[in-house]
Amino acid sequence: MHFRLVTYNIHKGIGGVDRRYRPLRVVEALARCHPDIILLQEVDDGVRRSGGHRQVDLLGDALGLKHRAFQANVHLKRGVYGNAILSRFPLSDVHHLDLTVPLKKRRRMLAARCRLYIDDHVHGVQLFNFHLGLAGMERIVQLRRFLRSKLLTHIHHDTPIVAAGDFNDFYGNLGRRTLEPAGFQTPVKRTRTFPAILPMRSLDRVFCRGNIEVVHAYASRTNIARHASDHLPLVVEMSLT
Numbered sequence: 215m216h217f218r219l220v221t222y223n224i225h226k227g228i229g230g231v232d233r234r235y236r237p238l239r240v241v242e243a244l245a246r247c248h249p250d251i252i253l254l255q256e257v258d259d260g261v262r263r264s265g266g267h268r269q270v271d272l273l274g275d276a277l278g279l280k281h282r283a284f285q286a287n288v289h290l291k292r293g294v295y296g297n298a299i300l301s302r303f304p305l306s307d308v309h310h311l312d313l314t315v316p317l318k319k320r321r322r323m324l325a326a327r328c329r330l331y332i333d334d335h336v337h338g339v340q341l342f343n344f345h346l347g348l349a350g351m352e353r354i355v356q357l358r359r360f361l362r363s364k365l366l367t368h369i370h371h372d373t374p375i376v377a378a379g380d381f382n383d384f385y386g387n388l389g390r391r392t393l394e395p396a397g398f399q400t401p402v403k404r405t406r407t408f409p410a411i412l413p414m415r416s417l418d419r420v421f422c423r424g425n426i427e428v429v430h431a432y433a434s435r436t437n438i439a440r441h442a443s444d445h446l447p448l449v450v451e452m453s454l455t
Contacts, residue, residue: 215332215454216429220247221378221418223255223345223445224273226264226295230410230444235264239442241276247434247449251328252279252300255345255380259286260293270298283308285324287345297324297343297379304329311363313356318347321356325365330454337454339426340369344379346388353382357392371397374426374454380445381419389421398423401431407446410439418448425455 222244227237244252254273258264270284279300287296299305311323324343329336342360346353360366360377369375377398381388389400398421406413413433422428430451439446 215335215337217250217330217332217452218248219251219253219376219378219420219450219452220244220249220447221253221380221420221450222447223380223418223443224257224269225443225445226256226258226261227269228263228443229441231441236442237264237267237269237272239438241273243434243436243439243442243447244273244277246436246438247447249449250302251341253341253343253378254298254300255343256295257284257298258293258295259284261290261295262292266293270300274300281305283324283326285310285322287320287322296322297345299324299326299341299343301328303331309365311360311365313346313359315347315352315355318349318352321345321347323360332454337374339374339376339454342375342377344377344381346379346381348382350385353388354392357388361392361396371424373424375423376420376426376452377422378420378450380417382417383419384415384417386416389419393421399427401428405431405433405448407433407448409444410441410446413446418445420448420450422452427453427455429453
């Protein structure tokens with residue numbers, strides 16, 4: 215029982231090379247991935263730089279994904295930006311976990327339960343969408359806070375869980391130090407997603423736990439994806455076991 219998940223820092227729809235706001239490039243980059251579930255970071259809502267668009271709905275409508283959740287993390291003079299989930303399948307139990315570390319930018323994790331309808335069966339998958347901080351110790355503190363939270367500790371160990379997003383994992387050891395000891399697994403090979411035009415860093419990651427596994431993971435390196443944002447979409451084929 216397979217489904218396709220994409221995690222993507224869309225950089226508010228602003229190209230990483232030309233710095234122009236072109237949301238349709240993001241739509242096309244995602245459409246070429248044929249996703250069932252999308253975890254997004256840096257999503258604008260009512261911000262001047264992105265034409266005042268509510269991007270979670272702009273993207274969801276364009277991609278035909280009617281189930282959505284949005285999380286406002288950073289408040290600007292006009293509008294907000296944060297994380298979002300788009301899904302082909304129903305979402306429920308949407309929650310927010312504060313991951314802000316003192317003196318650092320406000321960060322939160324967006325959680326939702328997704329009900330997948332596959333082969334005439336219903337399967338529940340718990341989704342956690344992250345955009346972690348820029349400092350190494352900040353990221354460790356944030357993940358430890360997540361591991362101690364009731365959002366995770368109250369979930370049965372066999373329940374399918376996907377923890378994904380922009381981990382800003384510059385050195386590639388964050389999962390090994392924090393999530394893997396807690397039972398999470400990730401593809402053996404890290405996939406470079408940043409910067410989009412010439413990827414050198416594996417900042418975007420996917421971890422899973424419970425009755426679920428990663429079958430295949432790759433960065434979408436289409437020409438449109440290389441210019442739509444400063445990150446590439448990370449595409450993950452997953453299987454419920």
